Amino acid sequence: MTLHGLQGVDYEERIDFARLRADRFRRCLDAMERHGLDALILGKPWNARYAAGFRNTYVAGKRGFSPTAIVIRESREIHLFTSNSNGVPPTVPLDHLHLPHWDPANTTASVKNVLGPVARGRIGVDAMSPVYAELFKREMPHAAFVDGEVAMREARAVKTHEEIECLKISLAVAEAGMYAVVSSLNPGVTERELVGVFGEAIARLGVTIPAVDGTFCVVPTSGDEISTRQWGQAPFRELVEDRPLAAGDLVALTSGALYLGYASDVGRTWQCGDEGVSPQRRDLHRRWAEVYEAMELACRPGNTGADVWRAAATVNPPSPMPLAHGIGLGFEPPVIGLDQGRELDQEWVMQPGMVLVLQPYVWREGVGGVFSKETILITEDGCRRLSNFPYGPLSG
Amino acid sequence: MSEAPVQSKAASVRMLRDLAASIDPARMRRQRFLKTVEAMERHDVDVLLTLTAPNVNYVCGARIPLSESGREQYVPVVSVVVRDKDRPPHLFTPTPQGAPPDLPAEHVHPPLVPEFAQGVRQMVDSLRRLVGPALDGKVAVDDLTAAMYTMLPELLPEATIVNGVGVLQDARMVKTEDEVRCIRMAQVINEGAAYDVLEALRPGVRESDLTATYLRSIYELGATGNALDAIWQVTPQMLRDGPHTLNGELAFVTVPNDRIIRDGELIMMDTCVEYLGYGSDLGRTWLCAMRPHLSSQQRDQYQRWREVFERMREEVRPGRTALDLRRAALHIGGPKPWLSHHYIGHNIGLALAEPPFIGTDLGLDYEESMELKPGMVFVLEPCIWEDGVGVYRAEELLVVTENGNEQISDFPHGPWAGE
Incomplete structure (x- = not known):
């Protein structure tokens, strides 16, 4: 079994990371399509890594839900909540980065703004918290929030x-x-x-x-x-x-x-x-x-x-x-x-x-x-x- | 001002033995459970369902190995409490070894799988059997899987689902004596390991090499887990050299990597170990150089850091509020002494950063409502940064006492403090 080294080199092709990101994103969009999702709001760090290639600071254990990445199906846009470009792959333009907030009300306003007209569509969430459940419902009353974790599980199951x-x-x-x-x-x-x-x-x-x-x-x-x-x-x-x-x-x-x-x-x-x-x-x-x-x-x-x-x-x-x-x-x-x-x-x-x-x-x-x-x-x-x-x- | 380096790894080891012996885990579990039920009474909650490891640990003392998030999501540890001090909590766990010995055997159950639709139905059936009609009352949950979020309204039509995070934040904010000792343990372990890392720090090592030394050391010293991918952030000299930032301030935190550290670089380090679930928080700025030299402007940055910290420390006493701490930090004038996407202070406990937060967008009213009480443990972390000059950031832990505070952290400030 061949095994690649960990360094980047010029004399052979090792792992093609651009293809890794592109394949994962395509599988994510396909799953969204099958599940009829207009957008995905992802809070789980591994889902954000899969869909957007975003490497966040690693903290052990499961954390409470907070929006980390947003994927919009039709425009194929990825948006991330982070204060700087570190850990952000080159496929995400800088104007798709948004400052994270401590106050969930401010984050919700930001999410609504990113979603724009899609905030009236069918939106998958991969997790939720009681606080965000209430805020999302209040601020985006025309959205249908559904289980988006099922689509992400499906996308991730088969490895590229x-x-x-x-x-x-x-x-x-x-x-x-x-x-x-x-x-x-x-x-x-x-x-x-x-x-x-x-x-x-x-x-x-x-x-x-x-x-x-x-x-x-x-x-x-x-x-x-x-x-x-x-x-x-x-x-x-x-x-x-x-x-x-x-x-x-x-x-x-x-x-x-x-x-x-x-x-x-x-x-x-x-x-x-x-x-x-x-x-x-x-x-x-x-x-x-x-x-x-x-x-x-x-x-x-x-x-x-x-x-x-x-x-x-x-x-x-x-x-x-x-x-x-x-x-x-x-x-x-x-x-x-x-x-x-x-x-x-x-x-x-x-x-x-x-x-x-x-x-x-x-x-x-x-x-x-x-x-x-x-x-x-x-x-x-x-x-x-x-x-x-x-x-x-x-x-x- | 100069601080003599009174600490060392050997001194840490000596302290740890006595500290560990002074912790009474059974008493800690009993007191936390009672505080949980009291918080449920204050919030008028009938049932408290928790799906996150720190809260389950708080409620019943159950422990699971620290891991990446997937494991905890798909095979979570779950506890349920009813508002009755005489009824012990129920625990669903993948790690029966981590169930506390004082929990009756019939209160420990195999794990639930609420990430899946079938798992949510099974969970509701189990809860019904265990807590009965209370499940039709006010049910507080600290976390919702997507399946729970979409299915619970149908499966529990009579129940009112409310925010359990707030209930547990309320219970957890003031620490018991044993909890403070656990935090102290974690901090002493963390500082002991940091002496080893400082010894390994020289131009030519990689950030990841420092993590290697750190991981070996914390477990030798008795850590029960490593909570954070240890940060040894090489700080860019100029903002334009660094990652793009959205607010024009210094990028922090950036993720650790295999980059080689070079002569004269400033390292913003930040590490957190765990002891019985409780976190430490050690942040310092280190200079990696064959012949360490600080400019007079960099020394001024430390003096400014020191002044902000001391001003804040004076306000850490019962009756003051988080807003008083913010005001003390701003008293010095000039640029805000913290990064605005971050904070200048927070509490620590079973989570690495717990409320109250100081200096965030939660706002002044929020900070004013957060009153300091004995037993709260603060992390204060001013960050003095100027483009082209450098940075000084360091964190100190303070526990609020009856008439002031006591410092828990005790790690030198190196050449900045003239050491």
Whole structure:
């Protein structure tokens, strides 16, 4: 698999970012057309990145809704709310930048002004807040505000050629971080320190944002070991503590990087120290691989999320984590294998160009658990693995 | 004026042990829950539904790993509270490990998926089962997915949906003792890491290299998360060299990148770590140079910064308002000592910037209505900038006490302060 370097160069074509932006914008406009949207008001940072190429200051976690980008279908205009041109791609003219306000009433006036006559049309919003819901209704009484998130989800689901190249780089960066982690996996290092080891390694490559404050946690070997309730599911620790690792600990390692917004999600289960791995643990890894392969086989065009779920349905106790999720600009739908999402699993149909993280968890009382992940791309006749990291001591 | 560098990374480490031991998370959770219900009473709200991690943490103490926003959107942590101090909140979470130990097992549920139409219907069914007829009353929500926004009026025809952000801002504004200690922890961790970064700062390193050092250091010191893509903004000497700005002022914040830092450049740094959800805020201006030299105009900028800050600090006491702080900042005359698209002050807590805000378009009436009370934690951040001369921006944290304030931040101002 070819992989591009991170620098810009003149002697070969690497990622064509103009094409990346153009393809994404076209997919966004197509989705607007299918959904009959005259405009989109986007507040989610990844939606603004997708439609407009806008890189905002990254703050972890979900923020309350505030308009960030506006897309007008007929005129193909993109407008952004930002005080300067930093992070704004050359495709957005300077007179389409608008000062952000702290007072939602002032922002609403600005939105109305940008929309002009379109403020009487069908306008998709990707999220909302009670304050903006009231202000929009009052200031733009002739607009029909509808769910625009559905259109954005649809646009983003199938990845363009350049997006897949970005995802591959993001994976390679996260894998580099993971190599630094497994080389530091010595008795005495704390779970929390490993978060820093991963972050340092990816930032040394120029990528400053981990997609998640990773999990570098000792896997519980007994259901009583952790005090939290798991609804009959396998026990798992996800939040790191100041816990020093001991030789022989089984450790779930997962984290990811954000390369130009494109997320990676790498996961491996490793044993701490140089001791030999017990046959029971090797068995557990074999069982994980068996389940994973069954899931991978289910990933082909026309199949649904329910097929992926069924491939892992024999795992007992079931995993508290989703069995699979989409990935692109951040964590994306589908989220397969949640109790509340059975209906959604069924509805989600695979198409070539979709990218999924498959992450079964196999746990046995007294032995521990294996939580590893692979990233796959749905192709014309099946799927192809994008991730590439060894399984380490457990695989023998 | 000169400030001796009394601090160091080693001193930070020593402080952290005692500070961590002084925090009582169970007491903090109990007090925050009671304050939430009291705020619901003041706002006459029957049910409070929260879908954002800081508010869920406030209401019931649940924690999830910090991540990019997508993960939290599609598998959110959600809590629901009814207006009754004897009924514990319900929690829907993808991270059962982060559920507080004092929440009864039957109050912890698998995650909801309200980004999807089916998920909203399931959410309403679950809430109905758990809170009953209260769901037909006044329901405050802090966030709406697009699906909730379009579907809730139909699914809850009897309910009045109101702004839950305001209810929680009200509850969260005055911090408990434990909350202030968490902010202090975060700040000490952040400052400890900043000593490491200062040591790594020299011409020839990249902004991203500074982030590498920073990330390694904050987790060694015990951070529970990194809240912001750390900013090491190389400041343009002239406005015309920098990004285009809409108001003719200095561009700030610009996004971090892999640019190599060169001799003599000014770095506006801004970083935020998290401790149990609480943020720190460390902002300074650094000079990256083999032989650091400041012009007399740059030294004057620091003196002006110092004077604005001290004037403001004198006003940080119970009974004063946010407007008094704005006026104190303007007392010095001349250009406004902050960037007008930004602010000169804000509070900090579970969010990196919380109300009251000082110096924004929210206006003078808003600022006058924001009265200072003991337990509020302010970040004051004057920014003195002149095209062609340079900039001095720094942030200090102050907690309002019974008869004044106490400074939480304690990081040197480097060559500006004659160090």
